[in-house]
Amino acid sequence: MANDPIGLRTDSYEHTAFTFLGYTVRARKNRSRHGNLFLGFDPAISRDALKKISREARGWHLHTPTDLTFQELARRANPKVAGWINYYGRFRPWEPIPFVTRINTYLLPWIRKKYKRLSAKRKALAKLQEIARRYPRMFAHWRLSPSQSAVLV
Incomplete structure (x- = not known):
């Protein structure tokens, strides 16, 4: 995926986000408790x-x-x-x-x-x-x- 901020998602997908009950769930940068960046599929306000x-x-x-x-x-x-x-x-x-x-x-x-x-x-x-x-x-x-x-x- 070209716009992957961390480089962990290698394939391209048709659906990358959806909105439900005022939240948009999409791939977002997260940090693990060890300080490493990873890509998670998390909700936030749309x-x-x-x-x-x-x-x-x-x-x-x-x-x-x-x-x-x-x-x-x-x-x-x-x-x-x-x-x-x-x-x-x-x-x-x-x-x-x-x-x-x-x-x-x-x-x-x-x-x-x-x-x-x-x-x-x-x-x-x-x-x-x-x-x-x-x-x-x-x-x-x-x-x-x-x-x-x-x-x-």
């Missing part, structure tokens, strides 16, 4: 599922309700986001990180509109990072480890 949940989160318009507090925004978003993280992060927990980063990106305009003194993007980002450090369990996606939560937008 591109279509990632687009679908991103579209739904964008439809929440998190940046517009400036009358709400940060806790109220978290209360609105957390049930869905936690469910998505638990479901799609089951096999390869780093795969939903682009979506998690997008949620933080949606929070940035909200904080800039809510607090006029934070209208500069740099100040708003610093405030968002400070809030995430102070209250790491406020949003469901902030509960992930710091390397996975991608608080740095």
Whole structure:
């Protein structure tokens, strides 16, 4: 197979991937516990599922309700986001990180509109990072480890 990243699959096959219940199962690079690379047939969030949940989160318009507090925004978003993280992060927990980063990106305009003194993007980002450090369990996606939560937008 020409695009085999490790060189273990020598034959060509008609079907190399399939999508089922929002997961795409295909050949992916893995590392054994001894540090060796091998090619495994593993599930991860499909591109279509990632687009679908991103579209739904964008439809929440998190940046517009400036009358709400940060806790109220978290209360609105957390049930869905936690469910998505638990479901799609089951096999390869780093795969939903682009979506998690997008949620933080949606929070940035909200904080800039809510607090006029934070209208500069740099100040708003610093405030968002400070809030995430102070209250790491406020949003469901902030509960992930710091390397996975991608608080740095």
